[in-house]
Amino acid sequence: MAEPLDDYIDAVAGALGLPIEDAWKPSVRANLAVTLKMAKMVDEFPLPDETEPASIYAA
Amino acid sequence: MQLDPVVTPHIFQPNGAWRPASEIAQAVAAKKISALAVTEAALARIAEHDPVLNAFTDVTADRARATAKALDAAIASGQSVGPLAGVPFAVKNLFDVTGLPTRAGSRINRDRPASTRDATLVERMEAAGAILVGALNMGEYAYDFTGENFHDGPSRNPHDVTRMTGGSSGGSGGAVGGSLVPLALGSDTNGSIRVPSSFCGIFGLKPTYGRLSRARSFPFVASFDHLGPFARSVEDLALSYDAMQGPDAEDAACSTRAIEPVTALLGQDIGSLRIAAAGGYFRKNLFPEAQEAVARVTKALGVTRDFELPEVARARSAAYVISTVEGASLHLDRLRTRPNDFDPAVRDRLLAGAMVPAPLVDRAQKFRRWYRAKVLELFKEVDVIIAPATPCIAPKLGQATFVLDGVELPVRANIGIHTQPISFIGLPVVAVPVPLDPMPIGVQIIAAPWREDIALRVAYALERAGVVAAPSAKGF
Numbered sequence: 001m002a003e004p005l006d007d008y009i010d011a012v013a014g015a016l017g018l019p020i021e022d023a024w025k026p027s028v029r030a031n032l033a034v035t036l037k038m039a040k041m042v043d044e045f046p047l048p049d050e051t052e053p054a055s056i057y058a059a
Numbered sequence: 060m061q062l063d064p065v066v067t068p069h070i071f072q073p074n075g076a077w078r079p080a081s082e083i084a085q086a087v088a089a090k091k092i093s094a095l096a097v098t099e100a101a102l103a104r105i106a107e108h109d110p111v112l113n114a115f116t117d118v119t120a121d122r123a124r125a126t127a128k129a130l131d132a133a134i135a136s137g138q139s140v141g142p143l144a145g146v147p148f149a150v151k152n153l154f155d156v157t158g159l160p161t162r163a164g165s166r167i168n169r170d171r172p173a174s175t176r177d178a179t180l181v182e183r184m185e186a187a188g189a190i191l192v193g194a195l196n197m198g199e200y201a202y203d204f205t206g207e208n209f210h211d212g213p214s215r216n217p218h219d220v221t222r223m224t225g226g227s228s229g230g231s232g233g234a235v236g237g238s239l240v241p242l243a244l245g246s247d248t249n250g251s252i253r254v255p256s257s258f259c260g261i262f263g264l265k266p267t268y269g270r271l272s273r274a275r276s277f278p279f280v281a282s283f284d285h286l287g288p289f290a291r292s293v294e295d296l297a298l299s300y301d302a303m304q305g306p307d308a309e310d311a312a313c314s315t316r317a318i319e320p321v322t323a324l325l326g327q328d329i330g331s332l333r334i335a336a337a338g339g340y341f342r343k344n345l346f347p348e349a350q351e352a353v354a355r356v357t358k359a360l361g362v363t364r365d366f367e368l369p370e371v372a373r374a375r376s377a378a379y380v381i382s383t384v385e386g387a388s389l390h391l392d393r394l395r396t397r398p399n400d401f402d403p404a405v406r407d408r409l410l411a412g413a414m415v416p417a418p419l420v421d422r423a424q425k426f427r428r429w430y431r432a433k434v435l436e437l438f439k440e441v442d443v444i445i446a447p448a449t450p451c452i453a454p455k456l457g458q459a460t461f462v463l464d465g466v467e468l469p470v471r472a473n474i475g476i477h478t479q480p481i482s483f484i485g486l487p488v489v490a491v492p493v494p495l496d497p498m499p500i501g502v503q504i505i506a507a508p509w510r511e512d513i514a515l516r517v518a519y520a521l522e523r524a525g526v527v528a529a530p531s532a533k534g535f
Contacts, residue, residue: 028414
């Protein structure tokens with residue numbers, strides 16, 4: 001059975017032109033699953049609409 | 060080589076460790092020893108011990124001797140020299156060094172042309188009289204907490220060569236911990252100065268984000284990349300930090316603040332400082348050694364209360380997300396064209412980072428702004444926060460998991476859990492070594508932005524009280 005993230009990985013790899021060999025896929029998938037879990041934790045935190053990102057740039 | 064018995068006492072202590080940089084520099088300036096003799100002592104140490112420690116990837120012996128001779132000639136002609144006159148140092152191999160390709164721990168970067176100019180911090184260290192003797196091993200592209208390099212082999216911990224140095228500035232930790240050199244420079248994105256300092260039992264300074272120029276160093280995560288020094292004493296840390304401060308238009312993130320020297324302030328009384336221990340998140344996932352180290356430091360400082368930082372686990376998660384995405388962006392072309400030339404583990408992390416949807420990264424950067432504001436509020440009530448540097452002493456080389464509170468956890472992913480939420484918002488930290496036996500372990504002394512002076516003063520007081528010290532590694 002295909003892993004749930006595999007179609008997404010294939011689609012993004014295609015869009016970005018990233019070669020991903022089948023042998024690497026379990027490791028990429030595992031890393032992506034951890035990252036998305038971390039990102040979800042941040043995503044769930046309510047922030048005011050006015051919140052500025054903290055990226056650094058000064059004109 | 061056999062060192063001259065007359066000059067040796069000016070360079071090394073009876074236990075074999077380096078004398079303080081300030082003492083070496085004074086002896087060189089006073090012509091008690093030559094800079095060349097000190098340089099030869101460092102080169103001899105490296106030749107003797109680096110085959111085991113694997114801290115160095117390049118030894119710049121010819122350059123070092125030439126620099127030392129020029130310094131000796133300047134002293135002989137009566138010129139004044141800097142506060143680090145004749146003091147050897149080495150840099151993580153992501154710093155540009157003239158004549159070397161900046162490999163940043165990778166195989167791919169070895170194909171880059173040789174650098175034509177040193178990194179700003181190398182130039183500033185040498186302007187203060189220090190002498191570069193080489194470039195140091197590191198985890199590939201700094202995406203590492205272990206100090207194990209896929210291409211160059213692992214750097215080894217001088218206190219137990221079967222253990223990790225920590226990473227990603229592993230060679231920096233091993234070189235100073237093993238007394239190959241008295242000073243080294245490294246980088247810290249999520250903990251890469253503080254982790255090797257902890258595992259190798261030395262002092263490390265991760266300054267405020269934007270304090271020290273990153274010009275002509277190979278990046279990893281632009282949002283979090285910091286450079287800083289490692290040393291065997293707080294004064295040496297402060298001396299090198301002072302030598303490297305100052306604006307630099309060639310690093311877009313480098314502050315325009317004037318130099319704020321700290322060395323002369325180290326001995327100031329710390330009695331009026333409000334010091335608290337980080338509670339909650341920072342009290343969890345700790346081995347007994349880490350608990351003991353924090354307890355010794357807090358007891359010595361008379362700390363009676365824990366202080367809760369808000370949403371720390373989320374901060375660590377946001378740092379993780381931003382790191383993997385900015386790292387992936389940096390390496391996107393190399394991932395397309397040379398994926399087989401990466402350490403496979405690094406490659407697969409970066410490939411995953413390239414796949415994170417953009418809104419999640421933007422939200423992580425917005426959370427960072429929120430978290431920064433909340434933590435800065437807390438600094439109205441405290442001046443210093445004490446926290447563990449690592450959850451454990453140095454793990455064994457190749458160790459993949461450890462068991463904590465009955466739960467098996469991956470080593471690599473958990474080494475930096477206490478450092479990541481701090482560098483996430485660029486706070487200055489001094490990592491101080493608690494000399495537990497048989498392995499040392501570090502504690503973070505954290506201050507408000509731009510208050511490196513406070514963190515260093517607390518570290519100095521702890522050092523003078525004998526609570527923290529860089530232990531001499533047996534056999535090195």
